[in-house]
Amino acid sequence: MVQGFLDQVLVIVFIVLKILCIAIPIMLLVAYTTLAERKVIGWVQVRKGPNRVGFYGLLQPIADGLKLVLKEFIVPTKANKFLFIVAPLLALAPSLAAWSAIPFSEELVLANLDVGLLYVLAMTSLGVYGIIIAGWASNSKYAFLGAIRSAAQTISYEIAMGFSLVGVVMAAGSLNLSDIVLAQKGGFFHWYWLPLFPLCAVYAISAVAETNRAPFDVAEGESEIVAGFHVEYSGMGFALFFLAEYANMMLVSALCTLMFFGGWLSPFEFIPFLNDYLLWIPGLFWFLFKTFTFLFILLWLRATFPRYRYDQIMRLGWKIFIPVTFAWIFVVAFLVRFKVSPWF
Amino acid sequence: MFKLTKMLKSFFLIELFQGLKLTGRYLFSNKVTIEYPEEKIPKSHRFRGLHALRRYPDGVERCIACKLCEAVCPALAITIESQVTPDGYRKTTVYDIDLFKCVYCGLCQEVCPVEAIVLTPISEFHFDTRSDHIINKKKLLQIGDSYETKIAYDRRVDTC
Numbered sequence: 177m178v179q180g181f182l183d184q185v186l187v188i189v190f191i192v193l194k195i196l197c198i199a200i201p202i203m204l205l206v207a208y209t210t211l212a213e214r215k216v217i218g219w220v221q222v223r224k225g226p227n228r229v230g231f232y233g234l235l236q237p238i239a240d241g242l243k244l245v246l247k248e249f250i251v252p253t254k255a256n257k258f259l260f261i262v263a264p265l266l267a268l269a270p271s272l273a274a275w276s277a278i279p280f281s282e283e284l285v286l287a288n289l290d291v292g293l294l295y296v297l298a299m300t301s302l303g304v305y306g307i308i309i310a311g312w313a314s315n316s317k318y319a320f321l322g323a324i325r326s327a328a329q330t331i332s333y334e335i336a337m338g339f340s341l342v343g344v345v346m347a348a349g350s351l352n353l354s355d356i357v358l359a360q361k362g363g364f365f366h367w368y369w370l371p372l373f374p375l376c377a378v379y380a381i382s383a384v385a386e387t388n389r390a391p392f393d394v395a396e397g398e399s400e401i402v403a404g405f406h407v408e409y410s411g412m413g414f415a416l417f418f419l420a421e422y423a424n425m426m427l428v429s430a431l432c433t434l435m436f437f438g439g440w441l442s443p444f445e446f447i448p449f450l451n452d453y454l455l456w457i458p459g460l461f462w463f464l465f466k467t468f469t470f471l472f473i474l475l476w477l478r479a480t481f482p483r484y485r486y487d488q489i490m491r492l493g494w495k496i497f498i499p500v501t502f503a504w505i506f507v508v509a510f511l512v513r514f515k516v517s518p519w520f
Numbered sequence: 521m522f523k524l525t526k527m528l529k530s531f532f533l534i535e536l537f538q539g540l541k542l543t544g545r546y547l548f549s550n551k552v553t554i555e556y557p558e559e560k561i562p563k564s565h566r567f568r569g570l571h572a573l574r575r576y577p578d579g580v581e582r583c584i585a586c587k588l589c590e591a592v593c594p595a596l597a598i599t600i601e602s603q604v605t606p607d608g609y610r611k612t613t614v615y616d617i618d619l620f621k622c623v624y625c626g627l628c629q630e631v632c633p634v635e636a637i638v639l640t641p642i643s644e645f646h647f648d649t650r651s652d653h654i655i656n657k658k659k660l661l662q663i664g665d666s667y668e669t670k671i672a673y674d675r676r677v678d679t680c
Contacts, residue, residue, distance in 0.1 A: 220543045224553040480543040481536065496531075 194286055198275050206422040207237035213475045220479035247411035252315060255408065259313035264409065264416035267306025271423040274299035278430050279354045281440040281459030292353040293341060296431060300386065303424060304330040307388070307395060307405045310417070314408040322404025326388055326395030329489055333392075336497035337382035340375035343501070343508045344368060344435045357439030363446030367438040371511055374504045376436040378497045380470075383428035385489065387421065389474060391481035392489060399483075429470035430463075437466050563641045565674040568626045570642040571617050572664035572671060573657065574635060581661070582636035585612045589628035589637050597621035598628065615657035619647075640667050641674065 211226065211233060218225025226233035251257055277292040279285035289295050304327060311323020345351060347368055348359040360367045369376045385392035396404040406417045433439055440459030444450045484492070529535065554561055574582050585602035601614040629638045640663065647653050664671070 216547070218553075219547045219551070222546055222549055222552050224551045224555070227555075476540065476543065476547075480539050 195276070198286060199272055202272065202275060202423060202426065203419065205426060206419050207241060209422045209426065209471060210240065210418070211237045212471070213478070216472065216475040217479045220476070241415065244411055244415040249411040249413055250408075252408050254315045256313040256315070259309050260408075261413070263306050263310035263313055264413045264420070265306070266309060267303055267420040268416045268423065270299040270302040270306075271420050271427055274427055275430075277353060278427075278434070279357065279439060280463055282354070284460060285354060288354055289352065291351045293345065293351045293356070296353070296427075297338065297341070300424070300427065301330075301334060303420065306417075306420065310409070311405040314405075316408050318401040318403075319405050319407045321401050322395045322397065322407070325397070325486060326405060329385055329388070329392065329394065329493075332490060332493035333382040333385040333497070336378055336493055336501055337386060339498065339501035339505060340372075340379040340382065341435065343372050343375040343505050346505070346508050346512055347372060349512075353434050353439075357434055357441065360438040361441060361445065363441075363451075364438075364443040365446060367436060367441075367443075369436040371516070372436065372504070372508060374500050375508075376432075378501050379435065380432055380473075382493075382497065383432060384474065384477060385493070387424040387428055387474075389421070389425060390478035391484050393483060394486055394489065397483065425474055426467065426471060429467045429474065432470050433463060433466040439463055439466075563643075565641075565678045566626075567641040567643070567674075568624045568639040570619075570640050570645055570663060571622075571628075571655070571660060572638050572640050572667060573615065573660040574638060574664045574668065574671060575661070581611060582634045583612055583615065584634055584636070585610050586633065588631045588633070592627045592631045593622075594625060594627065595621045595623045597623075612657060615660060616654050617660065618654050620653045635675070638664070638671055638675075640671055642667070 214236075215225035215233070226236045229235045229239045251260055274296045276286040277289050277295050279288070279292075307326045307330075308323045311319045311321075311326070314320070344356060348356040350356055350359070384390075388395040394400075394404075396406075401407070406414055409417060440463040442451065442454055442457065442459075442462055444454055576582055585600060587600050587602070590598045590600045597618045599614060599616040599618075600612055602610055603613045604610050624639065626639050629635070632638075637660075642663070
């Protein structure tokens with residue numbers, strides 16, 4: 177009896193430890209992504225970026241975090257207090273929860289779900305509720321406008337994103353993220369970005385829209401609606417939204433890596449002697465390398481492009497991306513049916 | 521035909537990639553940031569910073585209390601009261617400058633017939649208490665005394 181109870185406690189402790197093993201590095205990476213963003217945007221604008229706190233500004237995220245923790249959390253008088261406090265948690269939790277199904281390497285995955293892709297999609301879709309609730313609970317015009325924009329945008333782009341992932345599922349014949357990666361085995365030109373190129377492009381762009389990042393950041397829209405949905409948030413509430421945004425960025429980068437760029441697989445598998453030479457590099461390295469590359473591209477996009485107009489966003493999503501993905505899904509169907517080498 | 525090429529151009533994101541190429545080049549270019557407290561850019565000899573009142577080499581105040589600066593000051597930052605001294609000179613008794621009102625336009629030093637009121641290149645100053653923003657004659661003369669060589673040098677370089 178006591179033995180059984182202890183075992184259960186041990187199991188729970190073990191699970192919590194495993195979760196922490198993923199969550200803590202992600203939170204740290206998220207913090208440092210903010211620094212990376214400021215640095216990259218600084219460099220693009222011919223500035224140096226933050227370099228005062230610590231060596232090369234490396235302690236800046238910690239200083240920022242500390243500042244936000246110490247700041248007062250203000251709840252507006254006419255806000256819905258419960259929802260106002262819950263909203264940032266609702267934004268952050270799904271973007272962290274989705275990581276549990278992400279395979280970092282062949283054996284490094286918390287939950288190897290057979291419907292991993294569906295689970296991840298469900299989690300990323302939940303994130304928008306945090307934004308909508310934040311906008312509504314703030315009881316502010318700007319926050320509400322931001323929430324409406326964000327909802328409309330997320331719904332529109334989720335369709336295109338879903339369709340582009342349908343192509344991946346058709347090609348791999350599985351919803352399991354590990355199986356999808358393993359189906360791409362064989363080096364750089366065997367990954368799905370080549371046969372599914374239009375879907376890959378659509379996914380990449382929709383992912384930017386899905387995370388409400390520039391150039392699709394109408395939900396925030398500093399110049400028009402101040403800061404959009406998180407206008408009324410201060411201190412830790414604001415910090416949680418910030419963390420959620422960057423965790424989502426990392427998540428879509430990781431997903432792009434898994435779906436189209438062979439996850440933890442080495443890009444040199446098609447060159448026999450080089451592959452043997454590079455065998456000592458763990459899969460985790462390749463996974464992180466690819467993910468960070470996409471993360472960098474997201475920052476690069478933000479540094480380069482002005483914000484889309486709202487109607488342009490809608491036109492792009494509905495009139496261009498959805499037809500393109502539709503058309504290419506049929507192409508993929510033919511490719512899969514006739515087993516076009518080397519991919520299928 | 522033009523419409524078609526335009527459509528294809530936008531469909532394949534040609535111009536967006538051009539933009540990315542440009543910013544990508546700037547990413548690696550030399551940075552123009554000047555890390556201020558350690559690095560400073562050189563100041564012009566005509567730099568208009570904190571005010572100072574000057575003296576002649578023999579220690580007599582230059583200011584003759586003509587009040588032209590008070591009259592010309594667009595921000596009404598200067599307050600002057602004057603008196604004739606026993607030895608027959610007209611001198612100021614009060615010479616206050618409100619540094620919050622001052623816009624550092626430099627009209628006072630341009631209008632001054634004896635080059636008494638000048639703007640020094642001092643740009644790094646602060647006030648510890650709220651009342652410190654009004655600097656009086658004593659303070660102005662002090663600044664003038666301690667920066668006289670620099671002030672004189674700037675003016676000599678600027679005139680020739």
